[in-house]
Amino acid sequence: MIGDRALRLAPLGFALLSLTLWEAAVRLTGVPDYLVPGPIAIIRAFLNDPSGLLRALLSTMIVTGVALLAASLLGTVLALAMAASRLAQAAIQPWAVVLQVTPIVAIAPLIIIWVGDPFASLVVCATIVAFFPVFANTAAGLAAAPADLMDLFHLYGAGRLRTLWLLRLPAALPFFLTGLRISGGLALVGAVVAEFVAGSGGFASGLAYTILESGYRLQIPRMFAALVLLSLAGIAINFGLGAFATTVLRSRGETA
Amino acid sequence: MLTVERVGRRFPNGTEALRDASLRLEEGDFVALLGPSGCGKSTLLRLIAGLDHPDSGTLRWDGGAPPAPGELGFVFQDATLLPWASAAENVRLPLRLADVPYDAGRARAHAELARVGLAGFEEARTRQLSGGMRMRVSIARALVTRPRLLLMDEPFAALDEFTRHKLQADLLALWRDAGCTIVFVTHSIYEAAFLAHRIVMMTPRPGRITREILSPLTPGQQTRLDPAYAALVGEVTEAMTAALAQA
Numbered sequence: 139m140i141g142d143r144a145l146r147l148a149p150l151g152f153a154l155l156s157l158t159l160w161e162a163a164v165r166l167t168g169v170p171d172y173l174v175p176g177p178i179a180i181i182r183a184f185l186n187d188p189s190g191l192l193r194a195l196l197s198t199m200i201v202t203g204v205a206l207l208a209a210s211l212l213g214t215v216l217a218l219a220m221a222a223s224r225l226a227q228a229a230i231q232p233w234a235v236v237l238q239v240t241p242i243v244a245i246a247p248l249i250i251i252w253v254g255d256p257f258a259s260l261v262v263c264a265t266i267v268a269f270f271p272v273f274a275n276t277a278a279g280l281a282a283a284p285a286d287l288m289d290l291f292h293l294y295g296a297g298r299l300r301t302l303w304l305l306r307l308p309a310a311l312p313f314f315l316t317g318l319r320i321s322g323g324l325a326l327v328g329a330v331v332a333e334f335v336a337g338s339g340g341f342a343s344g345l346a347y348t349i350l351e352s353g354y355r356l357q358i359p360r361m362f363a364a365l366v367l368l369s370l371a372g373i374a375i376n377f378g379l380g381a382f383a384t385t386v387l388r389s390r391g392e393t394a
Numbered sequence: 395m396l397t398v399e400r401v402g403r404r405f406p407n408g409t410e411a412l413r414d415a416s417l418r419l420e421e422g423d424f425v426a427l428l429g430p431s432g433c434g435k436s437t438l439l440r441l442i443a444g445l446d447h448p449d450s451g452t453l454r455w456d457g458g459a460p461p462a463p464g465e466l467g468f469v470f471q472d473a474t475l476l477p478w479a480s481a482a483e484n485v486r487l488p489l490r491l492a493d494v495p496y497d498a499g500r501a502r503a504h505a506e507l508a509r510v511g512l513a514g515f516e517e518a519r520t521r522q523l524s525g526g527m528r529m530r531v532s533i534a535r536a537l538v539t540r541p542r543l544l545l546m547d548e549p550f551a552a553l554d555e556f557t558r559h560k561l562q563a564d565l566l567a568l569w570r571d572a573g574c575t576i577v578f579v580t581h582s583i584y585e586a587a588f589l590a591h592r593i594v595m596m597t598p599r600p601g602r603i604t605r606e607i608l609s610p611l612t613p614g615q616q617t618r619l620d621p622a623y624a625a626l627v628g629e630v631t632e633a634m635t636a637a638l639a640q641a
Binding site for chain 2: 289
């Protein structure tokens with residue numbers, strides 16, 4: 139039998155094994171740092187300038203957080219408008235899809251020129267990328283209230299606002315939380331892409347810019363360190379929003 | 395209470411769900427609408443509830459106006475509770491929608507839960523309750539406004555037989571002391587024969603009312619061991635078989 143403990147430690151063990159093999163391979167073959175750095179070189183690169191890298195991480199995370207907040211607000215408001223009126227639905231739906239399918243890399247330069255302020259333009263780009271999942275899920279949730287319950291509210295003479303507030307909005311919450319989790323990851327992707335575009339224009343301070351800059355200077359270990367921070371940030375966002383969703387739904391008594 | 399006169403309903407997809415259905419509903423009746431799937435019994439119930447409208451025929455309410463919100467209770471096949479709200483909040487919902495103040499609503503919801511045998515479960519969430527308990531909450535919610543008319547759409551169809559028997563007996567007791575009129579849709583001959591005072595039989599394609607049988611059982615005193623109950627089940631089975639053979 140495999141114990142719970144062994145199963146929990148398995149990913150960690152696998153990571154340690156892979157990192158050891160990686161380090162060994164780099165040392166045995168003598169590949170230079172500026173081509174493939176080993177894990178130890180990457181850690182050393184991080185320890186050389188922890189404050190700079192962490193500041194870059196913070197900058198990217200702030201853009202991501204603000205964008206996620208903006209995307210949730212915008213997504214919820216537009217989903218509500220669509221739920222309230224068929225006309226609004228017909229008007230909004232196709233444009234939401236247009237926003238969804240337009241590659242952010244293609245419009246980021248335009249946004250950066252138009253918006254001007256570097257922070258605001260990064261937030262706008264990341265918001266555009268993060269918008270769709272939270273919007274589409276919330277809209278689906280608002281439409282997903284069981285027909286029998288809609289009938290029940292109708293029988294007791296509940297108006298549209300009452301039905302929205304007491305039935306459709308609470309019924310949409312799990313959908314919204316699912317959308318939020320997907321949007322969280324996308325907000326980070328959007329922030330990074332925007333930083334890349336903006337970075338090549340000469341301003342920015344986030345992790346993507348660090349990666350770009352380190353690349354130019356052939357500081358490949360530093361580039362890897364930034365990359366590791368970026369994926370750790372992505373993992374943290376995903377797990378954080380997952381835990382948030384579980385906590386909210388549990389407090390409503392919907393999950394164990 | 396209500397005269398249903400030659401009502402018909404055809405759905406947009408062309409299905410004729412109901413044709414020429416006529417029915418007189420008296421104050422205090424316990425009527426079962428009995429028939430196989432597709433015979434229009436749920437459609438008729440929804441027409442009475444005002445959740446749907448007939449294409450032909452009329453529904454005439456004694457006194458002219460259809461029941462106001464709260465004068466009519468509806469119990470669906472599923473308990474249809476709000477999963478995020480407690481049992482008491484689910485029962486309070488109709489009162490909340492009628493702007494009854496919070497404390498008064500809470501007190502009435504608690505009393506209603508006690509009446510259906512769920513005292514002590516006020517704060518339980520849907521997922522902590524069994525199927526039978528959920529249905530009890532649903533019935534309490536329908537009764538909390540003291541409706542004159544209670545419409546039930548196969549409410550016990552999804553429950554196991556033991557739970558169903560218990561709920562049927564409890565429903566008769568509730569009907570006796572609530573004194574309301576009940577229209578109960580079912581596809582079970584046993585259930586219709588046990589519960590109802592009048593059994594209205596329906597046949598499908600198109601859905602229509604074919605016959606009505608009056609129960610000889612003493613209202614509210616039914617037992618499953620009564621030979622009269624067995625005889626009634628036999629009579630209804632025979633009549634239903636004949637009606638379906640003709641349809």
